[in-house]
Amino acid sequence: MRTILKFFSIAMVLLLSSCSSGGDSDPGSDPNPNPDPDPNPTPTTVTYTNTISLVISSNCISCHGSTPTNNAPISLNTYAKVKTAVESNGLIDRISLPQGNTNMMPKDGTRLPQATIDKFITWKNNGYVE
Incomplete structure (x- = not known):
């Protein structure tokens, strides 16, 4: 009976140690390569809506x-x-002076920076995308 218990204990240890939280990912691959992504990523296309209007409202609208x-004027x-x-x-x-x-x-x-x-x-160069 002790032999069966030892065998069962060893099998459980091996089974549990082979599990990982990485799922089916390749060994050595990081499932989350960027754990701290930028919370405010720069948009790839500068548009009035996603970039320019924010700058204007933060720096210009007061006047x-x-x-x-x-x-x-x-x-x-x-x-x-x-x-x-x-x-x-x-x-x-004017903003470049x-x-x-x-x-x-x-x-x-x-x-401005x-x-x-x-x-x-x-x-401007991209045609004033709205």
């Missing part, structure tokens, strides 16, 4: 709202108005 304030509250500002009002040039330039936007603020400015350039 360039539906009714411009603080001597802002234009509103930037719609896709069409932002597109026109890029095409006709030099928006990219160095910190301290009196014409830099956002006025009296901090220059170059990566953000590059998104505006990409949006």
Whole structure:
């Protein structure tokens, strides 16, 4: 009886030790190669909706709202108005000026990071995808 119990115990240990939480994956492969994915991944296509409008609402709308304030000459509250500002009002040039330039936007603020400015350039170069 003890022999059967030993055999059964060894078989159970072998059976349990051969199980893994990886399922049917290949040995050595990581079932979750990126355990901490970026919670805010950069979209592959820069569009007004997924990128540009967020920048505008965070940095420009306080002066360039539906009714411009603080001597802002234009509103930037719609896709069409932002597109026109890029095409006709030099928006990219204004946000690209160095910190301290009196014409830099956002006025009296901090220059946008170059990566953000590059998104505006990409949006323009890709045809102003909405």
